[in-house]
Amino acid sequence: MRGKLLRKIVSEIIIKRDKMFAERSLPQKEQILTPNVNQTFDTNGKISHIFGEMTLNEKIDLISGENEFGISANPRLGLQGLWSSDATAGVHNHGRCTAFSSPIAMAASWNREIMQKVGETIGKECRAKGVSILLAPGINIYRVPTNGRNFEYFGEDPFLASELVVPYIQGVQDQGVITTVKHFVCNNSDYNRHRSNSIVDERTLHEIYFPAFKAAVQRGGSKGVMCAYNLLNGVHCSENKYLLTDILRKKWGFTGFIISDWNSLYSTEGPLMAGLDLEMPKTKYYSHKKIENLLEQGKISLGMINERVVNLLRTFIKSELYGKPVSGKNLEYGRKHDIIAKEAAQECPVLLKNDNAILPLDLNKKQKIVILGKNTDPTPTGGGGSSSVITYGTQSIKESIKAIIGNMTELIHLPLKKNKINRSDAEVIQSADFIILGVGLSKLDDGEFWDRKWKMPYKQTLLIQKVAKLNPSTIVVFNAGGGIKTESWIHKVPAVLHSFYLGQNAGDVIADILFGKINPSGKLPFTMAKNWNDVASVKNYVKYHSKVTLKLMFPGTRPRHRWKSFPIKYEEGIMIGYRHFDSNKIEPQFPFGFGLSYTSFKYSNLRISSNELRKDESLDVLVDIINSGKREGKEVVQLYIKDLECSLIRPEKELKGFEKISLKPNETKTVQFSINSSQLAFYDEEIHDWKVEQGDFEVLIGKSSRDIALKTRFNYVSE
Numbered sequence: 001m002r003g004k005l006l007r008k009i010v011s012e013i014i015i016k017r018d019k020m021f022a023e024r025s026l027p028q029k030e031q032i033l034t035p036n037v038n039q040t041f042d043t044n045g046k047i048s049h050i051f052g053e054m055t056l057n058e059k060i061d062l063i064s065g066e067n068e069f070g071i072s073a074n075p076r077l078g079l080q081g082l083w084s085s086d087a088t089a090g091v092h093n094h095g096r097c098t099a100f101s102s103p104i105a106m107a108a109s110w111n112r113e114i115m116q117k118v119g120e121t122i123g124k125e126c127r128a129k130g131v132s133i134l135l136a137p138g139i140n141i142y143r144v145p146t147n148g149r150n151f152e153y154f155g156e157d158p159f160l161a162s163e164l165v166v167p168y169i170q171g172v173q174d175q176g177v178i179t180t181v182k183h184f185v186c187n188n189s190d191y192n193r194h195r196s197n198s199i200v201d202e203r204t205l206h207e208i209y210f211p212a213f214k215a216a217v218q219r220g221g222s223k224g225v226m227c228a229y230n231l232l233n234g235v236h237c238s239e240n241k242y243l244l245t246d247i248l249r250k251k252w253g254f255t256g257f258i259i260s261d262w263n264s265l266y267s268t269e270g271p272l273m274a275g276l277d278l279e280m281p282k283t284k285y286y287s288h289k290k291i292e293n294l295l296e297q298g299k300i301s302l303g304m305i306n307e308r309v310v311n312l313l314r315t316f317i318k319s320e321l322y323g324k325p326v327s328g329k330n331l332e333y334g335r336k337h338d339i340i341a342k343e344a345a346q347e348c349p350v351l352l353k354n355d356n357a358i359l360p361l362d363l364n365k366k367q368k369i370v371i372l373g374k375n376t377d378p379t380p381t382g383g384g385g386s387s388s389v390i391t392y393g394t395q396s397i398k399e400s401i402k403a404i405i406g407n408m409t410e411l412i413h414l415p416l417k418k419n420k421i422n423r424s425d426a427e428v429i430q431s432a433d434f435i436i437l438g439v440g441l442s443k444l445d446d447g448e449f450w451d452r453k454w455k456m457p458y459k460q461t462l463l464i465q466k467v468a469k470l471n472p473s474t475i476v477v478f479n480a481g482g483g484i485k486t487e488s489w490i491h492k493v494p495a496v497l498h499s500f501y502l503g504q505n506a507g508d509v510i511a512d513i514l515f516g517k518i519n520p521s522g523k524l525p526f527t528m529a530k531n532w533n534d535v536a537s538v539k540n541y542v543k544y545h546s547k548v549t550l551k552l553m554f555p556g557t558r559p560r561h562r563w564k565s566f567p568i569k570y571e572e573g574i575m576i577g578y579r580h581f582d583s584n585k586i587e588p589q590f591p592f593g594f595g596l597s598y599t600s601f602k603y604s605n606l607r608i609s610s611n612e613l614r615k616d617e618s619l620d621v622l623v624d625i626i627n628s629g630k631r632e633g634k635e636v637v638q639l640y641i642k643d644l645e646c647s648l649i650r651p652e653k654e655l656k657g658f659e660k661i662s663l664k665p666n667e668t669k670t671v672q673f674s675i676n677s678s679q680l681a682f683y684d685e686e687i688h689d690w691k692v693e694q695g696d697f698e699v700l701i702g703k704s705s706r707d708i709a710l711k712t713r714f715n716y717v718s719e
Contacts, residue, residue: 004457006548007444011384015446018068018086018093018386031073033080036322045315050077051306056385057288059309063281064286068262071133071312079322084180084280088152088168089382089503090122090389094129098122098337098504099381099389101345103137104481105500105576107154107525108595109347110636111660112167119171121340126177128331132321133178133224133259136384139165139212140228142482142526143188143537143576146545148451151383151481153502156577156592158208159655162215169220176331180259181216185209185243187228189568191451191545194264197231197565204475206575206683206690214252221255223315225406227276229264231565239270246683249275257315272300277308325409333392342505347634347660349502349513351596355494358434358473360516360598364408367433371398372414372467373477374458376438379510382501385445385448391504397438397477400507404515419463421470429470436514437467437493440478446501451545454532455485468492469681477510483528484587498524514596521634521660523595523704527577530589536572536580578705579651593655593704595639599629599665603637603709606701613715614673621673623710627663634662637671640705641679642698644713650682653700675699680716694718 031314037049054062058074066072066081073081086092089100100106100118109115116467126134138149140222142156154161169179186198186209200209216222225248228237237243238260248254265271268285272294294300316322351359361369377398382388395403398413405411414428421429429435439460445452455461456478468474468489475495478484490496497520499510512518575583578592602625609620625637639657644649657673680697681690696715704706 004444007124007384007447007450010449011443011447013386014385015093031080031566032323032325032595033073033075033078035317036076036078039506041627042626043314043318046317047310050079050313051310053077054307054309054715056302059305060286060288060291062309062312063277063305064283065281066283068281072503078295080318082132082321083130083304084135085129085131086135087387088136088138089387091125091129091131092386092389094131096333096390096392097125097129097392098333098341099391100341100503101348102151102387102481102501102503103154104142104151104525105348105502106344107164108350108500108522109344109660110160110523110525110658111347112163114344114347115164116167116171117340118344119168120175121337122330123172123174123175123177125333126172127175129328131177132324133180134172134182135226137165137179138170138182139186139216140183141209141212141576142183144451144541144545145483145526145529145535146451146454147188148190148447148449149383149385151446152387154212156527157525157655158211160525160658161212163658165212165216166220169216169222172406173221176320176324178223178256178315178321180226181213181222182226183228183261184213184225184237184248185228186232186570187230187237189541189545191547192447192566193229195565197234197567198570199233199567200570201573202685202688203683204570207574208576210247217248217252217254217256223319224259225254225256226259226261227264228468229261236264236266236270238264238276239267239274241274244275252694255314257311269294269299270285272308275307277311279596329713335665338392338504341453341503342509345502345505345509346512346518348500348522349509349520350498350524350594351496351498351513351520352498352590352594353490353494354596358494359475359514361434361514363404363406363515366408368431369401369436370412370414370429370432371436371438372416373438373463374419374427374460374475375442376436376442377413377480379438379506380440380442380501380508381503382443383446383481384443388443389503394504396509397436397507397510400511401436401514404511404517408645416463419459421463421466426470429467432470432471433473435467435474436477437464437474438477440484441480446481446514448549452561453546461489463670464489465492475514477514482526485532486528487530490589519598519631519633520595521597521636523593523636524590527581527588527592527705528590529581530587534581534586534588536575537570540569540571542566542568564666574651582652582705588706591704591706593636593702595636597629597635598631599627599631601633601635601703602626602628603701606699606710606712608699608712608714610714612679612715612717615677618674618676619714621657621675621699621701623671624662624668625661625671626668627665630665632662632664634660635703636660638702638704639673640700640702640708641675643680643682644696644698646682646693646695648682648684653705655705677716692716692718
């Protein structure tokens with residue numbers, strides 16, 4: 001209870017603090033300035049002129065933030081102040097905005113088009129609020145199921161995360177707003193994040209933790225990257241030259257700007273030398289005094305400062321952020337935005353279990369339904385911390401069900417005190433035809449600053465067991481930012497819906513799925529384990545990961561010489577998630593890519609354009625999918641590749657393609673994939689590059705990583 005109270009206090013402090021700084025931004029947004037430069041100059045000419053006019057003091061002012069979320073103005077040169085804001089699921093703390101589904105939920109949609117629409121809408125609302133830089137998206141890999149910020153990310157698979165983050169970024173940036181992909185890199189736990197030292201080998205970095213960031217900057221075109229709090233292989237990410245310069249700029253060709261996470265600098269010299277351009281939220285290490293002292297001592301050069309300034313000017317001028325007014329109410333939240341948010345949310349929930357087709361419930365049947373559980377009213381809309389959104393209003397599961405049922409259904413809401421069932425409660429539960437039990441987590445469990453427990457809190461597991469014993473027709477709906485422990489209760493109930501956090505339309509979407517107005521089509525973007533120790537990465541995870549203290553949440557105030565980092569060894573290497581479960585024949589509770597529908601699909605007629613693939617060529621894979629059920633539905637067709645013979649250990653299979661299609665009953669569609677050599681490659685540490693070996697590969701087409709319907713082989717010829 002002490003931890004819960006502390007999390008609540010911290011959450012309220014964050015919201016009030018961010019709201020205060022957002023309000024301070026209003027006068028700054030009104031100061032629309034145009035750079036004092038000949039407007040006929042091209043971009044490079046403008047940059048050169050402005051840079052040439054800047055004094056050293058003005059340069060130092062530019063590379064550190066102010067007012068928590070602001071970048072300072074320079075009226076003399078006509079550079080207006082710029083404003084940033086969190087986060088991936090909507091605009092944070094700039095008044096009321098559209099609250100979209102959490103990123104982990106959107107990842108469960110496996111829908112690139114939806115990601116593009118969400119990005120576009122968030123970009124428009126940023127513009128309306130005067131926000132030029134979106135501190136999102138978060139794309140850290142789901143390594144351990146209890147990371148407090150898993151709900152902000154796109155799951156365990158680097159290919160899935162890469163495919164979804166690209167359209168999101170493009171959608172946001174098409175509206176004239178810069179994205180800053182975060183947190184670069186290996187910030188896979190929020191426990192004591194300032195001091196954790198991620199020990200990761202080169203191959204694992206390139207195959208698991210780098211790909212989504214690489215896709216974000218190379219394919220998505222993200223103009224910003226945010227560094228992580230943690231250390232990587234003994235060096236803080238904010239001063240890690242290997243990350244910020246060698247990989248990001250030299251290897252991937254990134255030309256945008258690198259921003260710190262809030263209070264993630266731990267020195268002045270290190271970040272400047274590593275290539276970090278902008279210190280946030282305010283001047284601490286990039287101060288006039290500290291920088292000038294280092295210049296005098298010869299520890300840094302003026303060229304380092306100039307490079308930081310040019311990176312910022314180039315990005316802001318190319319993006320036309322200077323001289324851009326707040327666009328006004330035409331971009332504000334409206335009915336159209338709510339429709340897009342609901343459309344996205346409808347594709348996210350994952351139906352995990354539906355014994356004897358108990359779902360959907362029939363609105364035209366005389367029945368008595370009892371609804372109970374803490375998440376039925378109110379229903380959580382999102383996780384906690386810097387990603388929270390102040391919505392225009394939302395309905396709980398209870399309210400939404402009330403709105404759609406007719407005279408045939410008697411609905412009873414049963415509030416419980418501390419999840420305890422008394423005798424009269426038991427009688428009501430036993431008398432019902434169906435029980436809808438809303439349980440799970442909330443923003444006080446899934447949130448920034450802490451990791452959470454594997455088991456559901458507040459004695460909810462015991463509640464499920466008791467309710468299921470009283471009434472076998474119990475339908476469990478649970479909110480969580482990832483996987484939770486289900487083994488102790490899931491076999492006792494016939495139906496389970498994982499609803500994640502669905503934003504402002506949470507209650508409506510869940511009610512529509514339960515009563516069949518929506519056919520669920522979400523697929524898990526992570527593996528749900530039966531047992532905690534089945535997850536390979538937890539063997540090298542902190543023991544008391546759910547511990548919450550102010551010391552762990554805000555250790556940045558401590559002098560650096562007193563700091564002592566602790567290692568988190570990524571000894572599982574590339575074998576995380578389904579790679580580990582499938583390669584080691586460990587039975588998960590639910591596999592990666594799994595999700596049920598109210599209809600059924602059959603796969604047939606797998607064919608490939610050639611039995612041989614050569615370098616610099618591609619190979620087409622085609623498969624027919626038929627809706628063999630009685631209602632329209634959507635299916636995610638997944639393509640995995642298996643290397644049948646390799647000089648290094650590789651996973652049993654790796655996701656390399658997916659398509660989401662909609663089919664009417666008895667309708668057939670042909671899904672086409674294209675395979676090239678890059679999808680066959682592994683990272684070779686000896687040559688420090690990607691490599692493909694000649695030999696046989698297997699194409700696996702399935703409904704999940706464990707449900708493979710069809711397979712075929714081809715040979716890769718390297719010469």
